[in-house]
Amino acid sequence: MAEFKVIGVIGAGQMGSGIAQLAAVAGADVRLLDKDAQALLSAKRSISDSVQRFVSKGQLSKEVGADAVARVKYTSNLEDLQSADIVIEAIVESEDVKKKLFSELDKIVKQSAILASNTSSISITRLASATKRPHQVIGMHFMNPPPIMKLVEIIRGADTSDNTFNATKTLAERFGKTVVCSQDYAGFIVNRILMPMINEAFYTLYTGVATKEDIDAGMKLGTNQPMGPLQLADFIGLDVCLSILKVLHSGLGDPKYTPCPLLVQYVDAGRLGKKRGVGVYNYR
Ligand code: CAA
Ligand code: NAD
Structure with a gap:
């Protein structure tokens, strides 16, 4: 079972910053990437504010909070994700843009790495088709705001392996989330109804x-x-x-x-x- 010591998150908007925070609080070294430097600055502020809210309520110790904040490294360089065990993508909801990113990532990250998408609706099978590792591509759909909401929806593409599924489910549980599974049809469960x-x-x-x-x-x-x-x-x-x-x-x-x-x-x-x-x- 993969250990996920290093977790890459791409897209430092509302969702990516919250996912990076969850990963850091769970003890992973996090690389948070965005093409926009301003987004990285806002993410840094929002992660620090959110962790502080948990600390002030006694839900996280001061030490764990400070350690989590320090574990997130901010970058705009895709090469910095080379050591990631899993990359969770949370960029704009566009199939073309996500496919282009998955194709580039596939060439950069190590062979064993899982590529997960936080897409709200787009076919995981089609995103996987942009890579040469479709068995290691999966949907890992967090709810907004990720640090608070209890659910992660997991979506298997046509070729997602059992290993990839089991490792991703274990990671979501390590983040303290309950997992539901959806077939790979537009909008999955939550957005099909919401x-x-x-x-x-x-x-x-x-x-x-x-x-x-x-x-x-x-x-x-x-x-x-x-x-x-x-x-x-x-x-x-x-x-x-x-x-x-x-x-x-x-x-x-x-x-x-x-x-x-x-x-x-x-x-x-x-x-x-x-x-x-x-x-x-x-x-x-
Ligand atoms: N980090 C840390 N703590 C946070 C936080 C964050 N990012 N956001 C909220 N909180 C905490 C607050 O500190 C507060 O804690 P206390 O009650 O202990 O004081 C608590 O959460 C409630 O927050 P607020 O008082 O600010 O406001 P609220 O009561 O309205 O709660 C909310 C905010 C949790 C967002 C709530 O309004 C809510 O659950 N809204 C619905 C959210 C929802 O449905 N999300 C799913 C959207 S669909 C989706 O995500 C899928 C998709 O693909 C589109
Ligand atoms: P957002 O607009 O807040 O942030 C997206 C970030 O991605 C921006 O900072 C942008 O600069 C960056 N970005 C865009 N293209 C990029 C690229 N090619 N490389 C690097 N960075 C890039 O968006 P969000 O609300 O965080 O949504 C992100 C993803 O999560 C979408 O797929 C969305 O459907 C999904 N999602 C959103 C919500 C929600 O409630 N907003 C909930 C669950 C899932």
Whole structure:
């Protein structure tokens, strides 16, 4: 069974920074890569803040917290991932961009390394086809925010081996997560069900059924969810929601997944949600 002493994470946005934190707290040496230097700086701040929240609540000792923060090394150079035992990719939700990265990674990382994707919806089988190691490619789908949410969804591609599956499941459990397994179909389990609800919330707003506040309060208080669906969409990122809906629409071929024009318009306008300070709501 792989030990995963060195864990590479690619994409230092909301998800990659949280995944890097989990890996560091679990005792791995982490290489967090992003092409954008500003993203690396923000990730460093967010990891330190988040670890501090666990320390101040007594859920992590000061020493383990400080050790975890020091275990994350930040880079923009793919070669720095050469020693990784597993690389978890969390870049933009685009099949073409992810495939290009997987093809490059395949040439750089050691032969035994696993390539995992945190994709929300894209076919693991197709990502694996960009590499010469399809048996070592797997979906490892964390929920946002990774340090808090208890689930990891694992998706096997057509050629993922039992060894790769077992090692990845063990790693997720070492991070303190519960694992569910999905077949490799667009959106897997969570987003197959969550995104149609979020899309319907946009249609409810778009067709004037209710205000955004009432839609969110209705679902939050009426169905006991921690956030209303529009607030959750802002939290996930409207660009991410739209990309997932497009994968569901093209992958499953059903018009019921057609992204709401209002969601499309917000993304076109750069209103990407909380991370940009404005989405359905204004956070500035
Ligand atoms: N690091 C450390 N601690 C954090 C944290 C972080 N990143 N984010 C929140 N917390 C802690 C807070 O310190 C707080 O702790 P206490 O209760 O002990 O004070 C606790 O979590 C709750 O946080 P807040 O009080 O700030 O706010 P909240 O009560 O609204 O909780 C939330 C925040 C946990 C995000 C909650 O609103 C929630 O669960 N929302 C729904 C999240 C969700 O559904 N995520 C899945 C999205 S789908 C997905 O991820 C898949 C995909 O592919 C799109
Ligand atoms: P994000 O926009 O916050 O961060 C993405 C990061 O990837 C950015 O910092 C960007 O600079 C970097 N990046 C993009 N292309 C790159 C490349 N070729 N090489 C290196 N870095 C690159 O996005 P996010 O919300 O963290 O989502 C990342 C992935 O995780 C997506 O596949 C998304 O579907 C998935 N995901 C998102 C959520 C969520 O709630 N946001 C939840 C689960 C899974």
